[in-house]
Amino acid sequence: MTGLPLLTRVLRDPPAMARLGAPEWELLLRQAVAADLGATLALLAQEHGLLQALPPRVQRRLDWECRGWQRHGQAVRFELRQVQHALRTTGLPLILLKGTAYVAAGLPAAAGRLFNDVDILVPKDRLNEVEGLLMAHGWASSHHDAYDQRYYREWMHELPPMQHMRRGTAIDVHHAILPETARVRPDPALLRAGARALPGQPGLHVLAPCDMVLHSATHLFSEGEYGHGLRDLFDLHRLLCHFGAEEPGFWTALAQRARELELSRPLFYALRYCMRVLGTPVPVATVAAAEGGRPNLALLALMDALFLRALRPMHPSCAGTLTPVSDGMLFIRGNWLRMPPLMLSRHLFRKAFLTSGNVKSDQV
Amino acid sequence: MLTVAALGQPELSARLRGPGLRLRTGPFISCIRSSVPALGPALERMYGDYPVLDNDIPADFDVLLRRPRGLRRLVKPQVFFHYDGMEPFQPLPLAQLYPMFEWAMNWCVSSHAHSWLVIHAAVVEKEGKAVILPAPPGSGKSTLCAALVARGWRLLSDELTLVRLDDGRIDPVPRPVSLKNASIDVIRAWAPQAHLSTPVADTMKGTVAHMRPPRESVVRADEPASPAWIVFPQWRAGASAELVPVPQARAHLRVAENAFNYSLLGAAGFTTAARLVDATRTFDFSYGALDDAMAVFERLLAERR
Numbered sequence: 062m063t064g065l066p067l068l069t070r071v072l073r074d075p076p077a078m079a080r081l082g083a084p085e086w087e088l089l090l091r092q093a094v095a096a097d098l099g100a101t102l103a104l105l106a107q108e109h110g111l112l113q114a115l116p117p118r119v120q121r122r123l124d125w126e127c128r129g130w131q132r133h134g135q136a137v138r139f140e141l142r143q144v145q146h147a148l149r150t151t152g153l154p155l156i157l158l159k160g161t162a163y164v165a166a167g168l169p170a171a172a173g174r175l176f177n178d179v180d181i182l183v184p185k186d187r188l189n190e191v192e193g194l195l196m197a198h199g200w201a202s203s204h205h206d207a208y209d210q211r212y213y214r215e216w217m218h219e220l221p222p223m224q225h226m227r228r229g230t231a232i233d234v235h236h237a238i239l240p241e242t243a244r245v246r247p248d249p250a251l252l253r254a255g256a257r258a259l260p261g262q263p264g265l266h267v268l269a270p271c272d273m274v275l276h277s278a279t280h281l282f283s284e285g286e287y288g289h290g291l292r293d294l295f296d297l298h299r300l301l302c303h304f305g306a307e308e309p310g311f312w313t314a315l316a317q318r319a320r321e322l323e324l325s326r327p328l329f330y331a332l333r334y335c336m337r338v339l340g341t342p343v344p345v346a347t348v349a350a351a352e353g354g355r356p357n358l359a360l361l362a363l364m365d366a367l368f369l370r371a372l373r374p375m376h377p378s379c380a381g382t383l384t385p386v387s388d389g390m391l392f393i394r395g396n397w398l399r400m401p402p403l404m405l406s407r408h409l410f411r412k413a414f415l416t417s418g419n420v421k422s423d424q425v
Numbered sequence: 426m427l428t429v430a431a432l433g434q435p436e437l438s439a440r441l442r443g444p445g446l447r448l449r450t451g452p453f454i455s456c457i458r459s460s461v462p463a464l465g466p467a468l469e470r471m472y473g474d475y476p477v478l479d480n481d482i483p484a485d486f487d488v489l490l491r492r493p494r495g496l497r498r499l500v501k502p503q504v505f506f507h508y509d510g511m512e513p514f515q516p517l518p519l520a521q522l523y524p525m526f527e528w529a530m531n532w533c534v535s536s537h538a539h540s541w542l543v544i545h546a547a548v549v550e551k552e553g554k555a556v557i558l559p560a561p562p563g564s565g566k567s568t569l570c571a572a573l574v575a576r577g578w579r580l581l582s583d584e585l586t587l588v589r590l591d592d593g594r595i596d597p598v599p600r601p602v603s604l605k606n607a608s609i610d611v612i613r614a615w616a617p618q619a620h621l622s623t624p625v626a627d628t629m630k631g632t633v634a635h636m637r638p639p640r641e642s643v644v645r646a647d648e649p650a651s652p653a654w655i656v657f658p659q660w661r662a663g664a665s666a667e668l669v670p671v672p673q674a675r676a677h678l679r680v681a682e683n684a685f686n687y688s689l690l691g692a693a694g695f696t697t698a699a700r701l702v703d704a705t706r707t708f709d710f711s712y713g714a715l716d717d718a719m720a721v722f723e724r725l726l727a728e729r730r
Contacts, residue, residue: 083483128539
């Protein structure tokens with residue numbers, strides 16, 4: 062495992078932190094912060110009882126990261142109450158997705174996790190109502206260009222991202238977990254039907270354990286950008302470890318559920334790379350059951366080459382000569398999975414030549 | 426202890442090009458690398474007295490200033506600031522290399538150092554008592570700070586006041602004092618002995634020059650100080666020097682507005698600001714002439730003796 066980056070080795074085996082020397086600590090902290098895993102590292106050290114024995118400067122650095130994360134959690138919980146208040150008249154269960162769900166459910170995957178948007182899932186036929194209520198409570202759509210509006214409303218699986226006018230906080234309202242134009246479209250009704258109420262938090266729901274894992278896998282392995290690849294893989298690792306231990310029947314149900322949702326391929330990738338990169342203990346029977354999602358040999362060899370690069374920490378110390386090529390191919394793949402070829406070429410043409418002003422203002 | 430001056434220009438440049446210069450400024454260690462040769466001489470001029478650490482001491486911040494590759498550098502040379510692979514700022518014209526370095530160093534502290542309430546304020550000390558000068562740009566904060574330092578007050582910082590969360594004392598992070606536009610000539614006239622960097626015109630803050638901190642401030646960078654006053658300065662042409670007390674609640678809010686991480690620190694930010702306001706006398710201060718201002722600060726000090 063010496064070929065793995067330092068951060069990856071520590072995520073696989075947190076007690077290894079105790080044996081690091083000063084120069085390694087500097088590199089580890091830098092990789093962790095660049096991968097958005099600084100607070101996660103701090104909490105891992107704490108969880109394994111290592112924090113007090115670390116060099117004082119390292120403890121101080123980890124404390125900085127932790128403080129940011131604590132404030133983030135507080136802000137997320139506040140924001141959730143605002144969203145819940147805004148949507149109280151709909152009678153809809155508020156189904157939370159991704160990071161928001163991990164925080165609200167108090168899952169281990171929330172420890173150290175930072176994210177920008179609150180993500181919720183609502184039925185497609187209620188989108189207008191939900192959007193109207195959010196607007197009435199201060200959220201505004203951030204993409205005003207007619208093309209962007211059409212892009213989101215007709216083709217994507219979510220409304221154009223909305224931002225609160227005073228707090229600046231963002232919310233993504235999803236009606237599905239993959240775009241309307243994607244080749245695979247898991248039935249959102251199945252996901253909503255399986256959602257579970259959070260005990261002690263009336264009105265808040267999260268996806269059922271298998272669905273949560275499958276959504277996380279789908280998100281990671283159909284993305285075009287992997288700036289947070291390792292962090293998202295670590296989410297999956299922690300979800301798998303947690304549900305594997307706490308949720309009866311989880312390991313046997315996972316592959317079956319993936320077939321129902323047409324998500325066998327992302328599940329295959331998730332298990333493969335979690336095991337390879339992070340050493341996730343997945344039962345042999347589950348691995349065998351997920352074989353249905355295995356791509357052909359040539360494709361798998363290519364995906365291994367691309368993903369094993371993309372799932373390294375996003376830090377200059379981990380970049381190889383082929384990293385830019387690999388990132389570029391994953392970007393194309395991410396868009397390829399989003400829409401049919403003709404539509405994609407029209408979309409990319411438009412983004413490249415006709416609405417460059419928009420792209421720039423997005424980046425500011 | 427090894428200092429930048431003792432290192433010598435060839436070794437300094439070699440470290441900047443190679444493994445990085447580990448420069449200590451108060452409680453922080455920055456690993457500085459640069460592919461722009463001009464940074465070495467600039468650091469030697471402004472940071473001669475600062476401690477340099479061995480390559481195996483872990484740094485808090487990773488600062489890289491580089492020139493882009495390719496033809497563009499011949500037409501319109503620029504400098505990029507990278508922090509651990511990220512680019513927090515837009516690139517600037519190459520002539521602004523040194524101001525950019527200073528802004529980058531400020532950014533490192535203000536966006537990470539959450540063991541302190543970090544207030545955007547100058548802070549100077551005499552006889553163990555610190556005066557904090559928070560203010561928006563243009564209020565004459567840095568000019569006042571440079572003037573006080575030239576008259577024997579110890580520089581703790583001209584931009585970043587670090588208030589400890591546990592006991593409310595202030596840790597120094599002395600670095601060159603940033604002077605803008607007219608205040609460059611004001612300080613030249615006020616303190617002819619002060620060492621100023623070459624002014625750089627047309628930056629986003631106008632013309633900028635930096636004043637090298639006195640050696641004593643750099644050497645005593647490990648000595649914390651107790652906050653005694655918070656003074657919100659406002660320079661106005663022709664105004665007489667006048668202190669007007671600011672009520673505690675208002676002072677607290679103004680400290681919060683000027684702090685980089687008040688909100689991030691949550692309850693700890695609130696209690697630290699409250700303790701700071703409790704421990705200090707708080708004033709609005711308008712002044713038109715530095716001589717008058719010096720007298721006012723000496724009087725404040727005499728009252729606390």
